[in-house]
Amino acid sequence: MKSAVIQLPGLNRDRDMIAALTKVSGRSPVTVWQTETEIPDVDLIVLPGGFSYGDYLRCGAIAARMPVMKAVAEKAAKGVMVIGVCNGFQILLESGLLPGALMRNASLKFVCREVKLQVANANTAFTRSYAPGQIIRCPVAHHDGNYFTDSKTLERIEGEGQVVFRYVEGTNPNGSINDIAAIVNRGGNVLGIMPHPENLIESAHGGTDGRLLFESVLGKAA
Amino acid sequence: MIKARVIVTLKNGVLDPQGKAIEGALGGLGFSSIGSVRQGKVFDVELDTADRAQAEAALEGMCERLLANTVIEDYSIAIT
Numbered sequence: 615m616k617s618a619v620i621q622l623p624g625l626n627r628d629r630d631m632i633a634a635l636t637k638v639s640g641r642s643p644v645t646v647w648q649t650e651t652e653i654p655d656v657d658l659i660v661l662p663g664g665f666s667y668g669d670y671l672r673c674g675a676i677a678a679r680m681p682v683m684k685a686v687a688e689k690a691a692k693g694v695m696v697i698g699v700c701n702g703f704q705i706l707l708e709s710g711l712l713p714g715a716l717m718r719n720a721s722l723k724f725v726c727r728e729v730k731l732q733v734a735n736a737n738t739a740f741t742r743s744y745a746p747g748q749i750i751r752c753p754v755a756h757h758d759g760n761y762f763t764d765s766k767t768l769e770r771i772e773g774e775g776q777v778v779f780r781y782v783e784g785t786n787p788n789g790s791i792n793d794i795a796a797i798v799n800r801g802g803n804v805l806g807i808m809p810h811p812e813n814l815i816e817s818a819h820g821g822t823d824g825r826l827l828f829e830s831v832l833g834k835a836a
Numbered sequence: 837m838i839k840a841r842v843i844v845t846l847k848n849g850v851l852d853p854q855g856k857a858i859e860g861a862l863g864g865l866g867f868s869s870i871g872s873v874r875q876g877k878v879f880d881v882e883l884d885t886a887d888r889a890q891a892e893a894a895l896e897g898m899c900e901r902l903l904a905n906t907v908i909e910d911y912s913i914a915i916t
Binding site for chain 1 (some may be wrong): 850851852853857901902903905907908
């Protein structure tokens, strides 16, 4: 599987993501800077977490308007797999590749801890290596992870199985509507996820619960 | 030169935790008559044009494409 990691000023989880993708896929991802207008031929594009443009205006708002995002949108329209984690999720929402918005945590606090996630749809390219309803551990670290969308859109994404992971067992860290932690687009090839599965992929991390997400995509693209 | 003020606010019905916190703090200061507080953003924009219609169109585009996230926010434009 060939993958690419998008880099923008202020993103700081790119190295974790590069390490995770290298471990799981056996080859290093290419890195693509924000000013690039073309992305090499890859099976998976990842927008990592961090604080692009210092979270100015709204999280991910400036990043979403950079030239590379046009290229990401073009690739996504062709069916290339795309994952946005944390700030990457915010960028995908701001660029219109996913529906909804991520608002300030209801607690108003930056939350950095482990949560429990339930696989809400195991029938996606990102979750098919998990069992339906499986509960996994996953770390979160964010200030703006409070997923919100209007009731009509919410009904649609719930009805069409676009909610992929939910916070469970009272671990919703941000007030997210319907405990939503991750969603996919209608085409099923663009995933936005607030927690950090790339930080739980080898035993040295204290667990491997996030690894199956990358193995799911790897299987799809192999 | 045209000067404009753009105000961006959360749509009705969208939870505003920051507004709620400010509301609570104002209550704590003794402002007992507060019904509610909503927080928003103000942008003062200077446009290098004398054409009012052109400025309005440009500002509308700025709001739609960057200044507001219309999923959760409304905007208003006032040319001063």
